Amino acid sequence: MGNLLLLLFALPVATIIIASVLERQIKSPIAVASLIFAIYLIVTFAVFDASFLVYAIIYTILAFISAVITRLILNFINDREDDYNICDIMNCNNNTNSLSDINTINNTNSNNCGCGCNRYAGNRYYR
Numbered sequence: 001m002g003n004l005l006l007l008l009f010a011l012p013v014a015t016i017i018i019a020s021v022l023e024r025q026i027k028s029p030i031a032v033a034s035l036i037f038a039i040y041l042i043v044t045f046a047v048f049d050a051s052f053l054v055y056a057i058i059y060t061i062l063a064f065i066s067a068v069i070t071r072l073i074l075n076f077i078n079d080r081e082d083d084y085n086i087c088d089i090m091n092c093n094n095n096t097n098s099l100s101d102i103n104t105i106n107n108t109n110s111n112n113c114g115c116g117c118n119r120y121a122g123n124r125y126y127r
Contacts, residue, residue, distance in 0.1 A: 007055055012062055019063035020070045029067035036063035 015036060022032045040056035 011055070011059060015059045015063050016066045019066040023067040023070040024074070027071075029064055029071055032067040033060050033064035036060055 019032050019036060022035065023029060026032055026035075037056065037060040040059055041053075044050070044052045044056050
């Protein structure tokens with residue numbers, strides 16, 4: 001009963017949490033799944049027997065799916081943050097911009113909107 005609870009509840013939950021954390025750091029679902037598989041492969045032969053290899057493959061697929069979901073959520077959050085960029089709306093000189101000024105700021109090819117802040121800098125999640 002103790003091993004069944006470990007195999008069906010504790011390890012899948014830990015896999016989801018670790019895959020989400022690793023996805024924020026590594027930013028690659030395939031690399032996260034590969035790392036999780038390597039860890040479970042070592043655990044398979046160090047702690048359990050060869051029958052745990054089936055669970056290791058299932059946990060790897062679970063890690064990949066949770067990393068992809070984490071990546072989608074982070075991309076959605078970052079896309080929404082880009083919609084409310086202060087550089088696109090206002091100048092740092094506290095001037096009131098008209099709609100044509102905002103369109104001019106949006107259509108510039110430079111990364112700097114003239115107010116000293118970089119539009120594309122920051123903690124952007126890379127795709």
